[in-house]
Amino acid sequence: MACSSGCTSRGCGGDCPSLHVFDWLGHLYGPQPTYDIVEVRFKGRRKGLYRNADRLELQAGDYVIVEADRGLHFGIVHLTGELVRLRVRAQGLDEEAEFPRIVRLATLEDIExxxxxxxxxxxxxxxxxxxxxxxxxxxxxxxxxxxxxxxxxxxxxxxxxxxxxxxxxxxxxxxxxxxxxxxxxGARDEAARVGGIGSCGRELCCATWLHTFKPVATQAAKVQNLPLNPSRLSGQCGRLKCCLNYELEQYMEALRDYPPVDTPVETERGRGTVQKLDIFKRRVWIQYEDGTWEDLSLEEVQPYLRPPMQA
Missing domain, CATH: 3.30.300.20 (K homology (KH) domain)
Structure with a gap:
C-alpha cells in the first residue's frame, strides 16, 4: 500500500520511514536489494541491523517480526540494500558476523x-x-x-x-x-525518544537521522559568532544543540585567513584593533584609538598585519 505522499512503502502509516531516508542508490541495483542485512526501526526511533536469511522481499516500511532477547519483537523496515552496507562499514562492523534474524513478514494478527x-x-x-x-x-x-x-x-x-x-x-x-x-x-536520548520540532521548524535531528551524539562545546558558538544566549543555543534536551557542530569545520577553515579578534593593526587612519569578522562578506571591522570604526575587505586588511599572514 503506497502512502498519500507518493512513496512506495507498502507498510506506510502516519509515521512514514520513507520521509526520513531516501535510498539514492536503489535504482542502481534493480528493485531487489542485493544485500542481506536490513535496518529495522522500533519504538522511540531505536534501530538495529538484522539478517534477512530467508531472502524475504522487503522494502522500507514493511512490518516484520525479528529475533529479540529470548523471544520475538515487532519492527518496521527502515533501510535495505546498499545504504545498509555503507552503514555497516561506517559502524566498523563485520558483515560476516552474527546478526539477529528477520523471522517473517508480519501478519494482520501481528499488527493488531x-x-x-x-x-x-x-x-x-x-x-x-x-x-x-x-x-x-x-x-x-x-x-x-x-x-x-x-x-x-x-x-x-x-x-x-x-x-x-x-x-x-x-x-x-x-x-x-x-x-x-x-x-x-541521557537527556539527548530522551529527546530522541520523545521527538519534537526544533527551532528551525524541522523534526529533531536526533529523532530522525542522527545516530551518534558528539560532544558540543560553547567554543563552537564562539567560532561561529553566535550570541551566547543559553535559551537560543540549547535544544529540547536542555543541552547545546547538536547542529552547532554541523558547520564548525567550515568556519574554522575559513577563519584561517582572518586575523583573530583583538589583533592590533595600524592602517593609514591610525592604530586600532580587529573587533569583528564577517566570513560571508569577507569583511573585517576595525576600531581605532579615537573610537571610530572602519570596515575593510580581507584583502585590504592583510597588508597591515604584522607579521604578514601566511598563505
Missing amino acids: RWEANKQQEIEAFYVAREAIERLELPMKLVDAEWQFDHKKITFYFTADHRVDFRQLVRDLARTFRTRVELRQI
Missing part, C-alpha cells in the same frame, strides 16, 4: 497485537510511575516498551545520579509477571 501492545504500554507507564513515586526514587520515567511476545518489558528513565531500583524491579515484576528491564538514558 502490536497496536494492542502500544495501548498496554501506556497503562504500564502509569503503573511504573506510581511505583516510582511510592518508593520516592529520584528518577524520571520516560517511556515503556513491551517486547512483542510479552516476555520482557523495558522502562526508560533519566536520573542525575545512580539509582538503586532493585525494589522497583521486584515490584514491577510482581505486577506484570514478566522480565523487567530498567534502562537509564
